[in-house]
Amino acid sequence: MKWLRRAAARIYDGSIQIGWRVGRWPWQDPHKGEQAVRTVLLAAAVAVLWWVGQAVPRVAGIALVAWAVAAFRAGEAEEEAAGEEAGDGAGEQLVPAPTRADLLADLVDTITQLAGTGRGVHLSLVYRNWLDRGLIRDERTLSQFRRFAEDLGVPVRDSLKVAGKVGIGVRLDDLPDVPATPPPTGDRHPFQGR
Structure with a gap:
């Protein structure tokens, strides 16, 4: 069976x-x-x-x-x-899966970078950016990506005007606060570069 x-x-x-x-x-x-x-x-x-x-x-x-x-x-x-x-896992270092906080921080960072000096960004632009970077699978749709963003706590508006075009998007004012990442631990000084 x-x-x-x-x-x-x-x-x-x-x-x-x-x-x-x-x-x-x-x-x-x-x-x-x-x-x-x-x-x-x-x-x-x-x-x-x-x-x-x-x-x-x-x-x-x-x-x-x-x-x-x-x-x-x-x-x-x-x-x-x-x-x-x-893979077979032999000799490979497994990378831990990103946490919900990591995904939210990366999404907020992407939205902020793509918006630049504007008020917000269309979700399709963020979606294409994540596709190009390989952060989501090709078969995922924009509506699935929207649900993903909303599940992380990023409010998505049905209508947002950016650069003269109206579409589904995220305003920078609506973004949730992302906690600052803690300084790296170890023998390095916290203000020293990597």
Whole structure:
């Protein structure tokens, strides 16, 4: 029974990966016209598959089996990638996971740096910054990042005007106070550089 549960988990994870890839595909091109064409093509493909599946039930069964096989393979690839990331641990120094306070401090620091002399910053800019720095996974969405920021205690406004554009953002006045990091311990003088 364990193999069945593992196969179901792989299909589930693979389905999520495929869904993210398909859902992101229209917006990978920065040109609005190309995005519209890709969105229409995606909607047309879904409509045709739905129509064919309704007209010929056997095709729906074949499509379901094909989806399960593709999802299983995608889940298997993700499992292998996760195994490679983890490594075998031999001779590696494990880095402790960041604490909630560390994440909040880094998020507040990023927001402050990106805002510069302005009143605030759009959350999409912070999201892209964290993606570029590798602090969050590529498959995470802006709405998930917003929930993450709100869970850390950073209030996110639905409407914030920054540089003449209105969008979801964070005002600097709304940022929570982050406690100062304690001086380093050890044999170094606390005011000496590293």
